[in-house]
Amino acid sequence: MPDLSTLRQCSFLASAAYAVVFLVAAGGRRAPWMRWWALSSASYCVVLLGYASLGEPMPVWAAAPLNGLLSLSTAFILAGVRSLDRRAPFARWMWAVVAATAIVPAAAIVLPGEGAMLAGRLLLALGLAVGMLAFGWPLAFSHASDGSRAMRQTAGMALLCYIPCYALGAVGEVVSARAVPYLALVPMLADQVLLSIANLSLLAIPGMRSERQLQEIALCDPLTGVWNRAALAANEAVLRVPGRVVLLIDIDHFKAINDHHGHGVGDGVLVAIARALQRGAAGDFVCRLGGDEFLVVTTADDAAAVAERLRERASRPVADLPPWSVSVGLARIEPGDATMADAMQRADRAMYRAKDAGRGRIAA
Missing domain, CATH: 3.30.70.270 (Reverse transcriptase/Diguanylate cyclase domain)
Incomplete structure (x- = not known):
């Protein structure tokens, strides 16, 4: 079984590659949504470097800000989709979710005794799950009618699939300390598949939207706007x-x-x-x-x-x-x-x- 460090390196290299692809696809100022998605991949690279520098087990006070940044990297995905739809990239609730995923686990350190560490690590896993749920749900259950609905839903479902992985990590914290290192591998193993599914789906969204627009142009009377x-x-x-x-x-x-x-x-x-x-x-x-x-x-x-x-x-x-x-x-x-x-x-x-x-x- 691959070790955690190797899996993180694989995710880092893949995310860095996707960040470059999104930046190239952005084409200057013509596709701001691609820049949001590039920022998502780039910030995830920073998160992985941060996790690697902390070692195992990670102290809660140091991991909490990285969790917030991980939640923010996921928020960037939704921000890009909102930008594509000509909406404000960030809504207030999005900032609130990001802040909560960073602040709430860190607050656990004020608890007395050894329970503080356990509560903090449980809150870390819960915060990651909440972030994925908050930012993956609008995509997974999108009702977009611009031709990109399937790809939006695929990207969203990929994000939601991380939630049971984080849940397993939380279970390991409670059940057995020996299980923690092994269950920590689960999100990173899933990352090798889900990361590509989410990013490739994002890359397909603008193309499918443009294809639908071209179809509608071909089927509409250019003078009156009704069907032809x-x-x-x-x-x-x-x-x-x-x-x-x-x-x-x-x-x-x-x-x-x-x-x-x-x-x-x-x-x-x-x-x-x-x-x-x-x-x-x-x-x-x-x-x-x-x-x-x-x-x-x-x-x-x-x-x-x-x-x-x-x-x-x-x-x-x-x-x-x-x-x-x-x-x-x-x-x-x-x-x-x-x-x-x-x-x-x-x-x-x-x-x-x-x-x-x-x-x-x-x-x-």
Whole structure:
């Protein structure tokens, strides 16, 4: 079995390497979260050097500040994630946790007799567990919707996995003094695996977030911000549910608006209609098919009422823009529809019936 000194050296070298990787990845000022993560790895290196200099058994009064620094190195991980999310890196509660992990174990030295040493060492292990829990929990149970949720949770779970390791150390303090040197190896053995899992997960978070952003850009209409045809194709399997209703929305006399007022004004009309549809669709799928055509897939029971509400909202006048109206065609998705195009064709025919009937109305 490897000795404690060797394991600490391995963790030191790995942490130093990760600190360099994070600094290189930071790229100057473009990625401040990488600097927080580099600071986390670097401060952990300082902690390991401090533990090595104290020897075994470590005096509580000297180990307590190092515990606080270890807790701070973990807080830097969460600070980096908060920075990535454009939040203040540190919250007040984070400083409070770091301070508690350093101060509370040191306070045990005022206890009388040999119990002071035992209480201090138990509080050291408890403080480490509390720090890992406080800073690992927000990551392990992250609800991020930017594509990086899995990697955040992986990094957080790696931090939480240290807690049972510290708990074993505390058990050894109480049960048997002979067991302490062996149980002290457990956190460092786990460190060889958990350290890499946490840091590699952190490295993956920005990349996965950027990938999700690129996907959303590719699936969004650049002018109006609603989904585009590519998004419709990508989500067809989810959207093509029998019973749902397709609403095809077309701007009446849109060419005349462009001819008389210019394409800039026409773009303004498209943006105004897209915003009105998004606000009125209540979470339904809204898509710009191209030109002056929009599509909404609704799950509402009264699709006709939804269509009339959207027609009215999408036709409301907007300051500095000419008046306009829209025609809406409805078609229910049938069990026999092989693709969304089947329902869209029926909605298209209904929409032209609305135009033939005088425009500015709905038809099913």
